Amino acid sequence: MRILIIEDERVLSNTIRDFFKEDFEIDQAFDGEEGILYAKQDIYDVIILDLMLPIKDGYQVLEQIRKDKILTPVLILTAKDSLSDKLQGFQKGGDDYLTKPFAKEELKARIEAMVRRSNPNFYKNEITFKDLKIDINNRKAYINNEELTLQGKQFDMLEYLMNHQNRIITKEQIFGKIWGFNSETTTNVVEVYASGIRKELKKYDYDQYFKTIRGVGYMIS
Amino acid sequence: MRILIIEDERVLSNTIRDFFKEDFEIDQAFDGEEGILYAKQDIYDVIILDLMLPIKDGYQVLEQIRKDKILTPVLILTAKDSLSDKLQGFQKGGDDYLTKPFAKEELKARIEAMVRRSNPNFYKNEITFKDLKIDINNRKAYINNEELTLQGKQFDMLEYLMNHQNRIITKEQIFGKIWGFNSETTTNVVEVYASGIRKELKKYDYDQYFKTIRGVGYMIS
DNA sequence: TCTTTATTTCATATTTTTGTTACATAATTT
DNA sequence: AAATTATGTAACAAAAATATGAAATAAAGA
Numbered sequence: 067m068r069i070l071i072i073e074d075e076r077v078l079s080n081t082i083r084d085f086f087k088e089d090f091e092i093d094q095a096f097d098g099e100e101g102i103l104y105a106k107q108d109i110y111d112v113i114i115l116d117l118m119l120p121i122k123d124g125y126q127v128l129e130q131i132r133k134d135k136i137l138t139p140v141l142i143l144t145a146k147d148s149l150s151d152k153l154q155g156f157q158k159g160g161d162d163y164l165t166k167p168f169a170k171e172e173l174k175a176r177i178e179a180m181v182r183r184s185n186p187n188f189y190k191n192e193i194t195f196k197d198l199k200i201d202i203n204n205r206k207a208y209i210n211n212e213e214l215t216l217q218g219k220q221f222d223m224l225e226y227l228m229n230h231q232n233r234i235i236t237k238e239q240i241f242g243k244i245w246g247f248n249s250e251t252t253t254n255v256v257e258v259y260a261s262g263i264r265k266e267l268k269k270y271d272y273d274q275y276f277k278t279i280r281g282v283g284y285m286i287s
Numbered sequence: 288m289r290i291l292i293i294e295d296e297r298v299l300s301n302t303i304r305d306f307f308k309e310d311f312e313i314d315q316a317f318d319g320e321e322g323i324l325y326a327k328q329d330i331y332d333v334i335i336l337d338l339m340l341p342i343k344d345g346y347q348v349l350e351q352i353r354k355d356k357i358l359t360p361v362l363i364l365t366a367k368d369s370l371s372d373k374l375q376g377f378q379k380g381g382d383d384y385l386t387k388p389f390a391k392e393e394l395k396a397r398i399e400a401m402v403r404r405s406n407p408n409f410y411k412n413e414i415t416f417k418d419l420k421i422d423i424n425n426r427k428a429y430i431n432n433e434e435l436t437l438q439g440k441q442f443d444m445l446e447y448l449m450n451h452q453n454r455i456i457t458k459e460q461i462f463g464k465i466w467g468f469n470s471e472t473t474t475n476v477v478e479v480y481a482s483g484i485r486k487e488l489k490k491y492d493y494d495q496y497f498k499t500i501r502g503v504g505y506m507i508s
Numbered sequence: 509t510c511t512t513t514a515t516t517t518c519a520t521a522t523t524t525t526t527g528t529t530a531c532a533t534a535a536t537t538t
Numbered sequence: 539a540a541a542t543t544a545t546g547t548a549a550c551a552a553a554a555a556t557a558t559g560a561a562a563t564a565a566a567g568a
Contacts, residue, residue, distance in 0.1 A: 135412055135423075139404070149390050156396035161404060162383065163397075169370050175377035183360070183382060183404065217514055234425055254556090255516065261558055280524060280555065281439045282426060438525060472527060475545090479527080482546055501535070501544065 067091065067181065067188075068109055068243060072101035072127060073116040073143070082114065085170050086177075093246075098122025105131045109243045110138050111181050114173075115160075117144040117151065125158055132159040139180040143168070185229065193228045195286055198272055200228055209270040216266060219244055223259050227276075227286045236283035260284055288312065288402060289330055293322035293348060294337040294364070303335065306391050307398075319343025326352045331359050333401050335394075336381075338365040338372065346379055353380040360401040364394070414449045416507055419493055421449055430491040440465055441484050444477075448497075448507045457504035481505055 068091040073079040076096065083092045093110075095101040097120040105113055105127070113131075117124035128140060139161040144151070147165040155163050162176050182188045191203050200207045205221050207214040216224060222244045227235060237256045238247075245251060260276070267273040277285045289312040294300040297317065304313045314331070316322040318341040326334055326348070334352075338345035349361060360382040365372070368386040376384050383397050403409055412423040421428045426442050428435040437445060443465050448456060458477045466472060481497070488494040498506045 137410060149392060152393055153396050156400050161400050172370060172373055175374050176383075179377050179382050219515075232425070251516065254518090257556060258516075258558075260556090265558085278556070279426065285425075440526075475529095476527060478545060479547075482548095486547085499545070 067111050068093065069177070070095065070101070070104050070110045070113045070138075072096075072098070072104075072113065072119065072124070074119050075116075082170075082173070086174070091246075096120075098124065098127045101127050102130050105136055105138065106134060107239060107242045107247065108136050108138065109239050111185060112177050113138050113140045114177070115140050115142050117142060117146050117155070125154060128155070128158045128160060139184050141173075141176060141180065143173070187229055193225070195228055195231055195275065196272075197270075198228075198267075198275075200225055209267075209272055212270075214266045214269075216263065220259055220263050220266075223256075224263055227284060230286075232285065232287045234279050234283050234285045238283075240283065288332050289314070290398070291316065291322070291325050291331045291334045291359075293317075293319070293325070293334065293340065293345070295340050296337075303391075303394070307395070317341075319345065319348045322348045323351050326357055326359065327355060329357050329359065332405065333398050334359050334361045335398070336361050336363050338363060338367050338376070346375060349376070349379045349381060360405055362394075362397060362401065364389070414446070416449055416452055416496065417493075418491075419449075419488075419496075421446055430488075430493055433491070435487045435490075437484065437487060441480055441487075444480050445484055448505060451507075453506065453508045455500050455504055455506045459504075461504065 067089065069086060070093050071079050071082055072095045073082070074096050079094050079096070083094060086092055090111075093104055095104045099121045101113075101115070101119070102122065104110075115124050115127060119127070122130075124142065124144065128142075131138070131140075140159065141162040141164060142155045142160045143164050143166065144155075145166045152163050161180055164173060164176060187193050191201060193200050193202070197210050198207065199209070199211075200221075202225065205218075207216055207221065207224060223240055226240060226243055237253050240256050241247060241253050245255070260278070264273045264276050267276055275286055277287055279285060288310065290307060291314050292300050292303055293316045294303070295317050300315050300317070304315060307313055311332075314325055316325045320342045322334075322336070322340070323343065325331075336345050336348060340348070343351070345363065345365065349363075352359070352361075361380065362383040362385060363376045363381045364385050364387065365376075366387045373384050382401060385394060385397060414421050414423070418431050419428065420430075420432075421442075423446060428437055428442065428445060444461060447461060447464055458474050461477050462474050466476065481499070485494045485497050488497055496507055498508055500506055
């Protein structure tokens with residue numbers, strides 16, 4: 067679960083980050099342009115968006131990312147409390163609108179409601195694809211109830227792909243989600259991990275469902 | 288689009304009904320038990336739920352219908368504005384929470400945001416021309432739901448042409464878009480790729496729509 | 509600390525895509 | 539109709555992307 071906070075007040079941004087950091091991975095952007103850049107990776111489960119931002123304001127950010135087919139749920143978090151601002155926020159593609167000052171617990175409840183809605187697997191502890199089953203709490207994967215041996219990031223990557231079955235996930239997305247895109251390593255690690263996962267799946271003849279989309283990424287399908 | 292309003296104050300319920308009646312079909316329930324009965328039909332796109340209700344209160348309604356696997360988005364509309372009420376509302380499976388008094392326009396904006404989100408087409412990214420359909424997210428093309436086999440740049444080119452149906456696209460435009468203007472290759476590659484795409488389309492007798500405009504370029508029409 | 513396990517890097521093999529050429533075919537002009 | 543020019547296409551060559559084993563490094567546990 068990864069959240070992007072687009073908010074220029076650093077203190078507030080950090081407060082939110084700290085409040086959420088136990089339950090989510092957090093990235094922060096501090097102006098509109100940076101926000102668009104981050105959002106375009108399409109690796110977030112929710113975006114928290116301020117409206118008054120330097121360079122590009124929140125409306126522009128929202129408009130731009132929706133135009134680019136980034137459909138991540140967006141919660142607008144702002145001091146602007148007029149009806150017309152709210153209407154504009156929803157009209158441009160926002161999913162929720164919360165005005166400052168706000169209770170952190172309410173923000174969290176709203177975020178969780180959005181996540182649970184957009185990712186039906188959220189409350190599930192298990193995700194399955196045919197007889198491949200992954201247990202998220204215990205970080206284990208099974209095929210026909212036999213346990214696969216996957217190391218940490220192999221599991222992370224499989225979980226990510228399982229969460230988005232039948233959708234192509236680019237290597238950059240996988241890299242961004244698991245390594246964080248400011249990481250030093252090259253995206254070749256993604257291939258190495260893909261290879262490792264495949265090797266495990268092959269034992270049960272499940273490697274056939276782990277597809278490479280050349281020039282793009284991977285997909286479980 | 289069908290909405291269920293579970294609200295015991297008849298005046299308010301009717302006001303909402305009248306406000307929405309042009310855009311949605313509306314049903315009204317006036318106590319919790321009736322609300323559950325209606326909701327269980329599972330025919331609504333959104334439910335507007337009051338908390339203080341006769342017979343069964345809103346929390347009980349929400350709890351019950353979620354237990355019965357009714358996953359219709361629920362907007363809680365209530366005078367209860369304490370944090371603990373809000374948290375409970377989300378925790379029991381609510382999707383949004385709006386306190387009375389409220390602006391009708393805001394209610395509408397929030398309802399529309401929920402509907403848009405739960406509409407599966409919202410996530411789709413497809414372009415069609417007759418029975419030729421391309422799925423941009425998954426980079427696949429279909430004719431009569433049978434998948435075409437197109438390699439990377441073949442898909443890119445078809446996507447470009449599909450995006451501009453009935454418009455002539457010059458070879459230079461295609462070249463510029465897909466290869467980049469500073470590329471080393473000659474524009475003959477465009478012809479080669481056109482040929483490849485046509486070969487695929489021919490299997491379904493769709494090559495007739497892939498037209499060459501001599502001296503200019505190509506067009507899907 | 510030492511040991512074990514996980515992660516990353518690197519080198520090489522493999523696969524697939526892409527580009528080029530040469531010639532065939534079709535359209536246009538003379 | 540012949541000549542000219544543009545386009546189509548198959549076959550091959552080249553380049554690029556990906557897969558993977560193995561070694562090196564880093565991190566975690568005992």
